[in-house]
Amino acid sequence: MTNNLITPDFRFRRLRRTAALRELVRETHLRMSDFILPIFIEEGINEPVPIKTMPDVFRYPESQLAEVINRAWSKGIRAVLLFGVSTHKDEVGSDTWHDHGLLARMIQTAKAAQPEMLVISDNCFCEYTTHGHCGVVFKNDVDNDATLLNLQKQVVLAAQAGVDMIAPSGMMDGMITAIRQALDDAGFAHIPVMSYSTKFASAFYGPFRDAVDSSFKGTRNTYQMDFSNPREALAESMQDEAEGADILMVKPGTAYLDILAHIRANSTRPLAVYHVSGEYAMIKAGAAAGVIDEKAIVLETMTAFKRAGADLIITYYAERLADWI
Numbered sequence: 001m002t003n004n005l006i007t008p009d010f011r012f013r014r015l016r017r018t019a020a021l022r023e024l025v026r027e028t029h030l031r032m033s034d035f036i037l038p039i040f041i042e043e044g045i046n047e048p049v050p051i052k053t054m055p056d057v058f059r060y061p062e063s064q065l066a067e068v069i070n071r072a073w074s075k076g077i078r079a080v081l082l083f084g085v086s087t088h089k090d091e092v093g094s095d096t097w098h099d100h101g102l103l104a105r106m107i108q109t110a111k112a113a114q115p116e117m118l119v120i121s122d123n124c125f126c127e128y129t130t131h132g133h134c135g136v137v138f139k140n141d142v143d144n145d146a147t148l149l150n151l152q153k154q155v156v157l158a159a160q161a162g163v164d165m166i167a168p169s170g171m172m173d174g175m176i177t178a179i180r181q182a183l184d185d186a187g188f189a190h191i192p193v194m195s196y197s198t199k200f201a202s203a204f205y206g207p208f209r210d211a212v213d214s215s216f217k218g219t220r221n222t223y224q225m226d227f228s229n230p231r232e233a234l235a236e237s238m239q240d241e242a243e244g245a246d247i248l249m250v251k252p253g254t255a256y257l258d259i260l261a262h263i264r265a266n267s268t269r270p271l272a273v274y275h276v277s278g279e280y281a282m283i284k285a286g287a288a289a290g291v292i293d294e295k296a297i298v299l300e301t302m303t304a305f306k307r308a309g310a311d312l313i314i315t316y317y318a319e320r321l322a323d324w325i
Contacts, residue, residue: 027307035077035313035315035322036081036120037315038081039068039069040059041059048061053277053281054281057280062106062109065113067113072319081167084128086101086102086127088102090128091130091131095128099160102128107158111164118165120164120166121158123166134147135223142170147170147172151172151175151179164191165194177243179193193245194246195247197245201219201227202252206278208278227256234263247312253273253275254279254304257305272311275314280315280317
């Protein structure tokens with residue numbers, strides 16, 4: 001068609017005409033090797049327990065952990081993050097540094113089921129303490145340095161049990177230095193650390209407390225980050241990098257793409273993002289209400305994480321993504 005309109009210098013739409021063309025020039029790609037599957041294991045149950053606020057997510061009995069690991073492996077998932085739901089809670093979470101405690105048993109079972117699976121332990125105390133805080137509580141607050149001493153015992157136990165990667169999530173100052181020193185001194189210098197290096201005090205964590213049957217009441221504002229502070233967010237991750245973290249992480253994800261991009265611009269370390277329980281639950285609720293296309297929204301969200309700079313994505317959607325990708 002000929003007309004008198006000005007002809008554009010370049011027509012971007014030429015490369016959008018077909019699916020094959022769009023795929024050929026696509027800049028950001030999702031692969032199964034991008035994803036880490038969180039798994040909840042509960043003591044004292046015989047059947048999976050549905051998590052009411054997280055549809056299609058369960059707390060599994062120990063007797064079924066091997067089956068869950070093998071199912072994930074068969075779908076192409078190559079990394080899992082283990083969370084224990086303990087019935088042996090105390091004031092300091094001491095079950096996490098006992099040879100026969102839940103943390104050690106989960107790791108051993110997962111590695112025995114699929115030796116090539118990358119098994120990551122969530123290293124914190126909130127699932128193992130009666131008060132639900134992430135460390136030793138003193139005068140209604142978490143004692144940073146006392147918690148570090150216990151964390152050192154916990155990570156060495158995890159390494160002895162066969163864990164492939166440590167993932168400390170408590171946001172204690174100096175935690176990477178303490179962990180690295182403990183692992184190195186115990187002969188585990190080869191074990192990498194994926195730090196929850198920029199973890200915000202977020203309303204997006206609500207369903208997670210159902211997932212781990214947490215007794216927590218109150219706030220974690222004194223150790224988790226203020227979501228209003230982007231400069232501090234970068235400084236937290238840069239500090240953990242300086243202390244020896246092998247992988248940095250931002251948690252939550254969707255509302256913090258600017259933080260991901262800022263850290264990516266300032267660090268060459270691998271960068272992870274945690275698509276947390278509230279983000280998952282919101283998509284599920286929207287899909288159940290018929291107002292969004294679940295698959296399309298999830299794929300768009302995961303691509304946004306990669307586009308912002310994430311190399312790794314921790315998500316409860318990992319098994320569904322295996323079906324979709």
